[in-house]
Amino acid sequence: MTKTRRFGPVFKGLSTVTLAAMLAVGCSSKPDAGTQAMNKGSGDVPEGYTTAIPDELMTPDSVETSAGTFNFFDGMPDAATAEASFDNLKFIRAYETFLTMMPAARLEMLRHGHAEMGVDGHTKVMLMSPLNSKPLFLTGNTDTVYGSTFFNLKETGPLVIEVPAGLGPGTINDAYFRFVADTGAPGPDKGKGGKYLILGxxxxxxxxxxxxxxxxxxxxxxxxxxxxFLDEEGKPDKAVANYKQGVRLYPLAQKDNPPEMTFVEGGDAVYNTVHANNFEFFNELNRVIQREPIDFLDPEIRGLASAIGMEKGKPFNPSVADKKLLEEAVQVGVAYVRSDMVTPRGEDALIYEGNPQWFSAFAGGSYEWLKDGGKGGRNLDARNNFFWAYTVNTPAMVLEMVGVGSQYAIAGTDSEGNYLDGSKTYKLTIDKNPPAKDFWSIVVYDPQTRSQLQTGQPFPAKNSQRNKDMVANDDGSVDVYFGPKAPAGQEANWIETVPGKGWFMAFRLYGPLKPWFDQSWKLNNIEQVK
Known part of the structure; x- marks a missing residue:
């Protein structure tokens, strides 16, 4: 086999790569005369055999693939073919590890970001009242007051969480970003408050x-x-007071003498909660694998990580060559998830049939990303898209819960299918009577960080409760403008964008009502103002 630069023929010039493409055999064979004689047909007896052999069982002496030219002697590879095939396999394992275990790295970096802010235990809660564009926090909203903390059940044993009445939706996710429980209105306390006991x-x-x-x-x-929620005037004071007076976390063993709580303001600070998009990703993931119980992942998934040298109880120390290979695997994975981020391929991601602009973060309507109720297995594209760009995994964002929780619609293209461009001006008309019991909002995000777009406006957003100065049209609709400069007279309805950068947005309904679910009320498309 004539060797070329490793993986050069596989990935050079590719803008989008999927596992299916990498695994596709799609080969062009160059059989020699002997091989041709062997493969005349399933009815013939090839030379060297005593019975007919089906053609599809035979490997030619030379095979052209996207991974290079593979050479064989009677089905046995030469040294260069064996080395290249194993390298390609390791690349595939690393690529799949990046995609499959992204949820774990996502949650790990959320934990790390909290620790950077001093929120490193169950007695400390970070308040974001509200979150602005300084923190790197995947698609966080500017509309609610977050209360966020991490706890380690190995250290605490059974843990009590006291949730006061009046809080909005809350969620507990495990270290693999799986759903554990909802609190507040979507949870069993139904917004009346209560005590949750979490067992490890x-x-x-x-x-x-x-x-x-x-x-x-x-x-x-x-x-x-x-x-x-913010109060009627769009202020966070009542929400902050409710957190400080009512939220408590403590081991069950300390229920008679709970420790004091500490609340840290993090909405206006600079810190990062987003996983790396290079080799460092694997170091982030390795911290999770070393810390968590062995069976928090099934053997099949653990096998992906161990195939690239990552195993619980053992050091992760890849060679220089392997680091380069793993880095490349991440970059190919990033190309894929970025290609699906605002233009998802799956029709089941679309909110409105036939309209590709508005889509759901939970394609297929399953918080477990099960296709056709599980008959089609897990929708891997949908899951990868979610954990690349979004945060909080809960059925409350999927189920039809009229007047409870929230619903989301995402857009990253205009009505003509073009990416949204920060140097251009756009308009989105929100028709009258948006179906929200509480309020609606729009938040704009940066496609690089998937966090709030950083501009001269600390909150790249509009909120029907906070921004009461927005001007409505005569028919009750509201025009929201996006661009580097506000159109004349539309300053109150304008969200700033950055020339030379793209953007995407999330439209949220808090307390969504029936017209959203039956689609008797629909979003209009985002139109470029020319």
Whole structure:
């Protein structure tokens, strides 16, 4: 086999690569005369055999693939072919590890970002009241007051979480970003407040759990993210007070003498909660694998990581050559998820049939990304898209819960299918009577960081509760403008964008009503103002 630069023929010039493309055999064979004689047909007896051999069982002496030219002697590869095939396999394992285990790295970096802010234990809660564009936080909103903390059940044992009445939706996700429980209105307390008892993978359930909503997490580390609404004037003061007076986290063993809570303001600070898009991703992931119980992932998924040298209880120390290969695998994976980020391929991602502009972060309507109720397995594209760009995994964002929770619509292209360009001006008309019991909002995001777009406006957003100065049209609709400069007379309705940068947006309904679900009320497309 004539060797070329490793993987050069495979990935050079590719803008989008999927695993299916990498695995596609799609080969062009160059059989010699002997091989041609062997492959005359399933009815013939090839030379060297005593019975007919089906053609499809035979490997030619030379095979052209996207991974290079493979050479064989009677089905046995030469040294260069064996080396290249194993390198290609390691690349595929690294690529799949990046995509499949992205949820774990996502949550790990959320934990790391909280620790940077001093929120490094269950007695500390970060308040974002509200979140602005300084923190790097995937598609966070500017509309609610977040209360966010991490806890480690290996350190605490069974943990009590006290949630006060009046908080909005809350969610607990495990270290693999799987759903554990909802709190608040979508949870079992129904917004009336209550005590939650969270058990870890090693914990025995107490004999008496009266007065608790009991849930079990398969991991030690878990994220609790709560939301509270701004008041009628769009201010956070009442929400902050509710957190400070009512939220408590403590080990069940300390229920008679709970520790004091500390609340840290993080909405206006500079810190990062987004995983790396280079080799460092694997170091972030390795921290999770080393910390969590061995069976928090099934053997199939653990096998992906161990195939690239990452295994619980062992050092992760790839060679220089392997680091280069793993780095390249991440870059190919990034190309794929970025290609699907604002132009998802799946029709089941579209909110309105036949309209590719507005799509859901939960393609297929499943928080587990199950296709056709599980008959089609897991929708891997949908799952990858979600964890690349979005945060908080809960069925409350998927289920039809009229008047409860929230619903989202994402757009990253205009009515003509072009990416949204920060140097141009656009308009989105929100028709009258948006179906929200509480309020609606728009937040603009940076496609690089998937966090809020950083501009001269600390909040790249409009909110029907906070921005009461927005001017309505005579028919009750509201025009929202996006561009580097506000159109004359539309300053109150304008969200600033940055020339030379793209952007995408999320439209949110808090307390969504029936017209949203039955689509008797629909979003208009984003139109460029020419």
């Amino acid at each position: 993978p090693d914990d025995k359930e107490p004999e008496n759990t009266d007065g608790y909503f009991v849930f079990r997490s398969p991991t030690y580390s878990n994220w609790l993210i709560m939301r509270a």
